[in-house]
Each structure stands twice: as structure tokens, then as C-alpha cells.
Amino acid sequence: MNVLLICNYKPKVGGISGQVDILQKMLQTDGHTAEVFNTKAPLLQRLGLPFKLRSTGKDFDVFHIHCCSNWGFLPAVVGVSVGRRLGKRIVLTYHGGGGEKFFDRHPKLVRHYLTRTDANIVLSGFLAQVFEKHGLPFVTIPNILELDDSRFRQREMLQPNYICTRAHEPLYNIPCILRAFRKVQSIHPEATLTLVGGGSEHENLVRMAEELGLQNVTFTGRVANEDIYTYLDRADIMLSAPTVDNMPVSVLEAMNAGLLVISSKVGGVPYMVKNNNTGLLFDSDDSDALAGKMLWAVDNQTVARAIALQGHKAVSRYRWENIKEQLYKAYGLPA
Secondary structure (H helix, E strand, O other), X not given: OEEEEEEOOOOOOOHHHHHHHHHHHHXXXXXXXXXXXXXXXXXXXXXXXXXXXXXXXXXXXEEEEEEOOHHHHHHHHHHHHHHHHHOOEEEEEEOOOOHHHHHHHOHHHHHHHHOXXXXXXXXXXXXXXXXXXXXXXXXXXXXXOOOOHHHOOOOOOXXXXXXXXXXXOHHHOHHHHHHHHHHHHHHOOOOEEEEEEOOOOHHHHHHHHHHOOOOOEEEEEOOOHHXXXXXXXXXXXXXXXXXXXXXXXXXXXXXXXXXXXXXXXXXXXXXXXOEOOOEEEEOOOOHHHHHHHHHHHHHOHHHHHHHHHHXXXXXXXXXXXXXXXXXXXXXXXXX
């Protein structure tokens, strides 16, 4: 089977592009043809995308569109329009935690395109509720995680060595983490914080860390996907504080590596992380609550390490072999 993966693609990053990379690899390993059609382009070049896709897509059986909100919906507009004209099987995966607001603002646009697909995939129960609210058909299939047992390290002690691997963009709310770390460092001056990634807020975050007088804070800048586990291995506790989210692979990667995950309970995160079972959750933008969880993890070693181990075990459901049967059914293929 020939599958064309349509998305706003950027190589060697996480998010949608990272998932597309993994999916392409897994499909090719199973003997299928899988190529990426990139809808990310300057404004004027976007006008030519339908013509380019019509030429490229004629030799493919399945258009698998990966989209999200706002300009991230462009792959759906282009992919569905061209796919219908070419008579292709159209499968659409909706990513991102901003779906609820986007659907409410643009219900006619969303319904026009998401009722013209052969299958819509949502990644979590959070977006399933959004699709149900708008009467849209869907099947829930989670993100794929490349699991490698060699990436796992069980910590004998959870040291106050914290890491965040979220992009430095407003919705990931890194300032909340910096404020919480200041409280933690007042009690554990040896505590460390590694911020992996970059983005539009990077310089502001560096300045904020200096203004707060924080010590032992490392800004790594952007890191290639294949190097993420190197940084995770040096830490013990992963922090994530987004105000909006769906199904962050960065959280799954941390759980896979054996870290204890502490995250804000927004969007699809509570469907991934069970509080006090596979991780710790706190209310969005509550730096005091986050600091409390960070300190609790260090002060309650036995329970915290048990939660981290449960988190590691929970990621097995995201293996390709546990997902592909559902995905192939959406493609119209036998597993």
C-alpha cells in the first residue's frame, strides 16, 4: 500500500513532525511505501499546494493527513480537497490541545472537511469529547512511541535534578516552572533544572531565570530528537506545565526513560498520566502546587520511585505493535 503523509512538516523536531517520522519508519518497516508531503510553505507558495499535491498524490492509495488548529488546519483543507477529487482514501489525525476552541470558533469549516474523510483519528479521550460535542465521527488511536528498553534507567534515588523538554512557546508556560524552581531551590540549593528546547520565548526565559536569581539552570537550545534521551538520562524528574495540550510525546519519552513526570492536568494529559499512579498532576499555572509536587517527590522516595516505575510500565500501550491494527483498519488494510 502506498501512503502519503500530509502535514506541516519540519525535520528532526517533535510534535506532529516527530510522529510523522515514526509513522513513516514503521510503515516502511512493514513493507509499505510511505512518503511525506509538506504543506509548510511561505504564504504565496501555499496557493500552489493543491496543484502540487494533485501531481504528487496520484500514485498513492491513502492520504493520511496530520493537522491541528489555526494554520495547522491547512493540511486538512488541502489534503481533503485534493484527495476527494482524486478518489483517494482519506484518513485524518487531529493533533493539538487547542481543538476545542478552534472547533467552537469555526464549526462550519471543521464540519465541512472532517465529514468528508474516510476516518478521523483522535489521540486521546480529551479530543474524543470535542469530536462528540460537534457530532463528528472518530476513532481513538494514541501516538506512537519508539520504545527501546536500553533507554530505561531505574533511579535508586530521585535527586532534585529536574528537566523540561517542552518548546519555549507561550502555551508551554515555562515561566511557571521557573517560579516553582525558585521555591524548590530555596530549600534544595543544589537542585538543577535543564530546559531543553528553543522557541519565541527563549530569550525572555533566560532573562527571567537571571532576574529570579536562579542557580544551576541550563538552557540547551534546540536538540535533535535522537539526542533527547541523552538529556533525560541525566535527570530524575520531568516537568511539564502547558496551559493547553493533547497528547505530548515528550511526557511519554520521559516515562519511558524512567523519570517521574509532574505535569499540569490540562487537555489530554490526564488520559495519559494518572495522578499518584503513573505520575503527578497539578492545576495549570499554579507554581506553588508545582513546587509542592517537586519537593514531595524528593522527600517521599519510596512512593515517588514506585510511581515513576508505574509510569514506565504504562507506556507499553503506545508501541507500534499495539497500535498498528487499529491504524491499518482505518487505512482499509489487514493488520
